[in-house]
Amino acid sequence: MATANKNLSVYDKTTIPSAKDFRFGIVVSEWNAKITQGLYDGAMAALLDCGAREENIIKWNVPGSFELIYGSKKMIADLEVDAVIAIGSVIQGETKHFDFVCSATAQGIKDLNVLQNVPVIFCVLTDNTMQQAVDRSGGIHGNKGAEAAIAAIKMAALGK
Numbered sequence: 025m026a027t028a029n030k031n032l033s034v035y036d037k038t039t040i041p042s043a044k045d046f047r048f049g050i051v052v053s054e055w056n057a058k059i060t061q062g063l064y065d066g067a068m069a070a071l072l073d074c075g076a077r078e079e080n081i082i083k084w085n086v087p088g089s090f091e092l093i094y095g096s097k098k099m100i101a102d103l104e105v106d107a108v109i110a111i112g113s114v115i116q117g118e119t120k121h122f123d124f125v126c127s128a129t130a131q132g133i134k135d136l137n138v139l140q141n142v143p144v145i146f147c148v149l150t151d152n153t154m155q156q157a158v159d160r161s162g163g164i165h166g167n168k169g170a171e172a173a174i175a176a177i178k179m180a181a182l183g184k
């Protein structure tokens with residue numbers, strides 16, 4: 025189902041475990057900061073709405089989406105967190121660099137989920153235009169940050 029047919033901010037709290045006992049790490053890319061700030065705001069709002077405590081949410085900034093990989097790995101190594109949300113916004117430019125950044129970041133975060141024992145949520149927008157990114161970070165299609173926060177809570181609760 026395309027995002028255009030599903031609002032990213034809609035969730036049913038009755039299907040979501042309480043987040044009150046969980047600790048979350050959020051790693052935020054500084055590229056396209058207006059977008060990533062919107063994603064972060066959406067994630068925070070959803071985490072707090074589902075019972076997370078603000079003091080249990082740690083935020084680190086990294087330069088770009090590619091650095092989300094190492095930032096998430098270091099957060100897992102250094103901090104006691106139950107899930108990490110990796111937030112980025114990659115927007116197509118003139119060259120193939122977009123393809124490499126998107127693919128490497130997705131593969132790197134996938135690898136962390138295979139090799140580490142803390143879930144890392146892929147909250148990286150990969151858009152053709154800035155408008156598409158605006159629409160998915162609190163615009164007409166909702167906020168992928170909220171979607172990622174719900175995924176983080178569910179994965180933190182998995183098996184508990």
Ligand SMILES: Nc1c(NC[C@H](O)[C@H](O)[C@H](O)CO)[nH]c(=O)[nH]c1=O
Pocket residue numbers: 053055056087088089090091112113114115116125
């Ligand atoms: N063009 C975008 C980038 N590029 C930078 C890379 O993510 C990385 O920081 C650099 O290659 C150094 O390792 N990053 C984004 O997050 N979004 C973009 O649109």
Ligand SMILES: CC(=O)[C@@H](O)COP(=O)(O)O
Pocket residue numbers: 114115116117118119120121122123125
């Ligand atoms: C995703 C990117 O790295 C891209 O925005 C960089 O722009 P360009 O392809 O024009 O160098």
